[in-house]
Amino acid sequence: MPPKPFIVNGKSPVAILFFFLLIYSLLAMHYSLAQSPTPPSALEKAQNDYNFQYSKYRDAQEKYITARSSYFLFKTATAKNDAFVATKNHLDQVVKLYVTFGYLTREYINSFNWGNFNDQKIKSISILDNQTATLTSFQQQIAATITLEQLPPIAADLKTYLEGEFASKHNKVLSSLEIGEAESTLDDFNSLAGVLDQVVVFKLRSGGTKSILANWTSEIKNIRVNTQKAITEAKNLNSQTRQDQAKEGELDAIIRTTEKAKSELKRSKPLFEEVIRII
Secondary structure: OOOOOOOOOOOOHHHHHHHHHHHHHHHHHHOOOOOOOOOOHHHHHHHHHHHHHHHHHHHHHHHHHHHHHHHHHHOOHHHHHHHHHHHHHHHHHHHHHHHHHHHHHHHHHOOOOOHHHHHHHHHHHHHHHHHHHHHHHHHHHHHOOOOHHHHHHHHHHHHHHHHHHHHHHHHHHHHHHHHHHHHHHHHHHHHHHHHHHHHHHHHHHHOOOHHHHHHHHHHHHHHHHHHHHHHHHHHHHHHOOOOOOOOHHHHHHHHHHHHHHHHHHHOHHHHHHHHHHHO
């Protein structure tokens, strides 16, 4: 929660010092673009689940390659059944890996406040829900197979889905997530800047370190304007994509634009630390 507006008049030096210590701690907490924060427990669990499924996927992949080679070499019923079991397990692990990838993306989406871009958060979660439903249907098809011949058509359909519709829809989710994250960090920046602005204005009126503080205020304003400009540009690019899909090149363009916003916001951290030392 952002701190309440601070009024300098009537406050003791001890209260002012305590206030700035509070602001300094908030800087460390909010400015995740400068260094990685401790992730929420739900996000951490989703990451661990994904890592676990990825490990199982690699193990299943190795067994599939070995069993497939043995079947082509020996052509026995036993080798064929081993190939069936290994192929079935491999396909099942592919689906599980993508399902947990979706859950990981969802938890990252839920790990910050999207502000006035929240409608895109809701749409992104809806896309992820639909992807999970489609992947679950593939999982059911795989589970129902009893012969090796049944698996290649399912594998082909799954490959087509993952490389086509799934990829383009996930690109859309990532595009919105990039903008939502930048928007959230800008909100944090504005909250912290708003608190410090009150103190800076008071100091300017009293004549203390006037030119330095005036330049600090000007620089903070430039960061705010440049960041908002980049976010607006990214939103415009996002609006030009399809409602629930985005091409790889469109995602890349949005990422490049949001990186401009993030670079601007990174510049604010040393400026906040500097003004705290000055005041």
